[in-house]
Amino acid sequence: MSEFQHFFYDYFIGLGWSEVMSKYLNMLCMFIILVIILFIADRLTRRLIIRFFSAFSERTKTNFDNLLVSHRAPRRIAHLVPLVLTINLFPLVFHDFPHFETYILMLLKVYGIILTIWIIRSVLKTFESYFKTLPRLKDKPIDSYIQVTMLFIWIIGIASILAILIDLSFIKFFTTLGAASAILLLIFKDTILGFVASIQVAINDSVRIGDWITMEKYGADGSVIEINLSTVQVQNFDMTITNIPTYALISDSYKNWRGMQSSGGRRIKRSILLKAKSIKYLSDDDIEHLKGIQLIKEYLESRQKDIKTYNTEHNADKSVLINGRNLTNVGVFRKYMQTYVERHSAVNKEMTIMVRQLEPTPEGLPLEIYCFSSDKRWENYEYIMADIFDHALAAVSYFDLEVFEYPTKFKDSNQ
Incomplete structure (x- = not known):
């Protein structure tokens, strides 16, 4: 005969109907009284513990106890008192119904394990917040350590709950689990x-x-x-x-x-290759011609004045351009592009803006534009980058520079 059949026989056939109803009413009354007692005990305990912790935290210099209160550790500890009372008083309520008592006590133990885990979690979160306030621990991965600890606590807690639900001792449960671990590792x-x-990604x-x-x-x-x-x-x-x-x-x-x-922008980092043989010194006539470009007119006038002063002081023979200090077409072009990018409306002015030379290659001299677009959306980013390089490629010829490309015969021979 099953357990339910025993229960049904004992309380509905073995006993009279009036006696069964009397037992049920008695249990219901005691259950209501117990709920009221637990409610009052929970409220009083919570208020007393929270008040104690709050008063204690105000008198101490450390903020650890303040963090305990903020992470609700006292509030969760207060729930332990009603839980202990419930476990001890429930047998009195279900004295005539042992079948109910067994299942309810099982649920209470499960609740006790979960409550304990939450209390430990609050304490660990308090330690985490406290350690982050210490200068020597600010750069340490405190979050990782706390989360790994919580992982093991949850594993132990879930194993304990399963052991309670299948009515098996904790040690036997882990022994059985250990014996099957090799198969589980292979399958899963x-x-x-x-x-x-997933844990590491989350941490x-x-x-x-x-x-x-x-x-x-x-x-x-x-x-x-x-x-x-x-x-x-x-x-x-x-x-x-x-x-x-x-x-x-x-x-x-x-x-x-x-x-x-x-961040504030999306990086643009691209270069154009200039033919090395097109790089040259600029004569005075070349400089005068380039002053027609408004973006660098002021720069050219200032640099020309400084260079003439230097060359005069050092008696430089300017019948040969290499003597003394000089401007070059690639240097002026680099300054022009730097100014152009700095004034571009779609470039973030608060982030790095740089036009620089890279190491020369067999294909020529790379001139790299490095900046950040204000608009990070892909299609707009591509448009901004293309707009800058459209201008750069078209401006190259104004400085008597040439962009490198393989000769047609060379491409045909490779094909």
């Missing part, structure tokens, strides 16, 4: 790796849903739309979906563009 290898990766805050990431190994270049234990889904800009194993986020390299998106 990817899930376990993904779980560990380090390295990837969030909505982040734009680039991972060449998997052909991913787009926004993260989902992160789970096994895969990270990335919607590429061509609207295709790429699935990346979650553990690849900690084992492989990738680029997260979140820093760019949260």
